[in-house]
Amino acid sequence: MKWSETYIPTLREFPAEAEIISHKLLIKAGYIRKLTSGVYNYLPLMQSVLLKITNIVREEMNKSGAQEILMPVLHPAELWQKSGRWETVGKELMRMRDRHQRDLVLGGTHEEVVTNLIKGEIRSYRQLPVNLYQIQTKFRDEIRPRFGLMRGREFLMKDAYTFDANEKSFNISYQKMVDAYFKIFKRCGLETKMVESDTGAMGGKAAHEFMVIVDTEGGENIIFYCDRCDYSANIDKASSFDLKEIKSEGFTEKETFKKMEKVHTPDKKTIEEVTLFLNQPPEKLVKTLIYRADGNLVAALIRGDKEINEVKLKNALGCIQLEMADSESIKKLTKAEVGFSGPVGLKGVKMIVDEQIPNLFNFVTGANQNDYHLVNVNSERDFKIDQVADIKTAKEGEGCPKCKKGRLKTDRGIEVGNTFMLGTKYSQSLGATFIDKDGKEKPFIMGSYGVGITRTAQAAVEKYHDEKGIIWPVSIAPLHINILPVNIQDQTQKNVAFDIYQRMKENKMEVLIDDRDERAGVKFNDSDLIGLPLRITVGEKYLKKKKVELTLRGKNETLFCPKEEVLEKSKKILEKLKAVF
RNA sequence: CGGGGUGUAGCGCAGUCUGGUAGCGCACAUGGUUUGGGACCAUGGUGUCGGAGGUUCAAAUCCUCUCACCCCGACCA
Incomplete structure (x- = not known):
């Protein structure tokens, strides 16, 4: 490829619209251009990167026994209504109407369509298992698209769906995908961590996410992992136990119930203020948060030093919509200002408490009266608990729930892939069944598996760059070599550069020549900036000695070699780079 | 949806408070000098000042409405 004939619109300055480094670099280096919020053009270099990634994905998927298909982007609303996601997915679902006023969906995932596809056609357990996948544009109406390709409204994704006859077979199918995913990301030059995750609107039994660990702001997800065992989970899934509960006496061993008293706490609303005022540790305080779950008010109780995790709360309540109640509703319910809510005497709401609460004795809560708190409150004696669940956010340093010995640590990650154990959620709701060995009709056991192609590309940039630009892993670099004649006006330089270029092209090497008169x-x-792995500089300085320079992007060292040997040398260097992945 | 901000040349921005010829840098075109880490000189072209309406002799500037984009939050298959 000649630079002069390729659309690579690099910029001198960083674009104003981008926030994180990978987004800035992709724009500055001429890889992407925004059309509208969350929607991007992929320019020649980007398209090349995307093809590299999709090829790797395709190879590994095919190796795992999956079959590539292509499903429609446009779905009838009816299918989504049947699965229930017309309601549960809510506003993220891109919806539209046709000229007959029929509701349609722009697909953001294809569980409904693929289930519908095999329904009625795969009738016997003998035809199972089946794994179908596609690589296609997806649509999600994100509330706030950001970070370029990281969270777009339109993006490229590989999605796969497995159908199995029983759990045992399903576990094998699932493991195959997990193995394929590790291989895919590794081949893209990215080490990934597999973490437990919430299933969200996807539904099903369990799910995992594949995270690229980064230490930049591009890492949107907080993941927890154990410093002793292999436990790891994202923030919405991670559970933990509190070391304080075990260490400090009085939290687990029964204290004697003290008499509950009302104390005057003028203007002390926050945990911090009450802690200071009453001279009590935050662990002795209990926060009462009023939520609105599918329209009904719910009181959620959590220890003063912990944070509620709304995903966990939502799952525990089994509701679709969950939001903090507005202050008017809270005042009406508690008859007090926000900040003085407490469980004692609260009527007409479901009382859900974090699993730590039943172990607490003689704690402090709001009194449902302005400027008053209650001390020596005890659950069951003073108020009734409707539900106990883990609804708190894990914190770094807390105990590992798996091995019980290690401590939790955190990392920042970019989610590049996910896998869901769907169970029979979709096969049941859409009536997709087969006849099993025993002659009985059963719903398929399903799994679904996604790889964000465009996000993976950007994750690689977020991971591999320096102050000058991108440093592509060789396996997904748009091209391998950039030949750079320092002065194209100089006939000798030009001839040598083009000679190398021609020979490399004849050898099917992926090469760009910067033939611009710059x-x-x-x-x-x-x-x-554009970050190809190898640069071959042809300049006056060393041409006199019949030598050209080979420079690895991201490394400071430069190798000199006679121009006759440059082809072999380059091949060797690239082979060595490839071997790393 | 709530809070904050920005829309002026291809890009980055000034000008808006205090109304009065629409600017700067880069990029672009032509000519020349230069040529190993974002050159220099000269000349030149470039705008519905996001849009609509209003106030005014006069609006990028003031008022009203509206659209788009960015950031924080909620959300996230």
């Missing part, structure tokens, strides 16, 4: 600085900077 000054050296511009070319060097652009070369670093």
Whole structure:
């Protein structure tokens, strides 16, 4: 490829619209351009990267026995109504109407369509298992698209769906996908961590996410892992136990119930204020948070030093919509300002408490009266608990729920893939069944598996860059080599550069030649910016000695070699780079 | 949806408070000098000032409405 004939619109300045480094670099280096919020054009270099990634995905999927298909983007609303997701997915679902006023959906995932596809056609357990996948554009009406391709409204995704006759077979299918995913990301140059995750609107029994660990702001997800065993989970799933509960006496061993008393706490609303005022540790306080779950008010209780995890709360309540109640509703319910809510005497609401609460004795709560708190409150004696559940957010340093010995640590990650154990949620709701060995009709056991293609590309940039630009892993670099004649006006330089270029092309090497009549600085900077792994500099300095320079992107060292040997040398270097992945 | 902010040349921005010829840098075009890390000189082209309405002799500037985009939060298959 000649640079002069390729659309690579690099910028001198960082774009104002981008926030994180990978987004800035993709725009500056001429890989992507925004059309509208969360929607991007992929320019030639980007398209090449995406093809590299999809090829890797395709190879590994095919190896695992999956079959590639292509399903429609446009779905009838009816299917989504049958599965229930017309309601549960809510506003993220991109909806539209046709000229007959029929509701349609722009697919953001294809469980409904794929289930419908095999329904009635796969009738026997003998035809199972089946794994179908596609690589296709997906639509999600994100509330706030951001970070370029990280959270777009339109993006490329590989999605796969498995159908099995029984749990045993399903577990094998699931493991195959997990193995394939580790291979896919590894081949893309990305180490990933597999973490337990919430199933969300997807439904099903369990789910995992594949995270690229980064230490930049691009890592949107907080993941927890144990420093002793292999436990790891994302923030919405991670559970933990509190070391304090075990260490400090009085929390687990029964204290004697003290008499409940009302104390005057003027203007002390926050945990911090009450803690200071009453000289009690935050662990002795209990927060009462009023939520609205599918329209009904719910009181959620949690220890003062913990944070509620709304995903966990939502799951525990089994509701679709969950939001903090507005202050008017709270005042009406508690007859007090927000900040003085408490469980004692609260009527007409479901009382859900975190699993730590039943172990607490003689704690402090709001009194449902302005400027008053209650001390020495005890559950069951002073108020009734309707439900106990883990509804708190895990914190770094807390105990591992799996091995009980290690402590939890945190990392920031970019979710590049996910896998869901769907069970029979979709096969049942859409009536997709087969006849099993025993002659009985049963719903398929399903799994679904996604890889964000565009997100993976950006995750690689977020992971591999320096102050000058992108440093692509060789396996997904748009091209391998950039030949840079320092001064294209110089006939010798030009001839040598083009000679190398021609020979490399004849050898099917992936090569770009910067044949632009630009000054050296511009070319060097652009070369670093677009981030091809190997640069071959042809300049006056060393040409006199019949030598050209080989420079690895991201490394400072430069190798000199006679121009006759550059082809072999380059091949060797690239082979070595490839071997790393 | 709530809070904050921005829309002026291809890109980055000034000008808006205090109404009076629409600017700067980069990029672009032509000519020349230069040529190993974002050159220099000269000349030149470039705008519905996001849109609509209003106030005014006069609006990028003031008022009303509206659209788009960005950030924080809620949300996230």
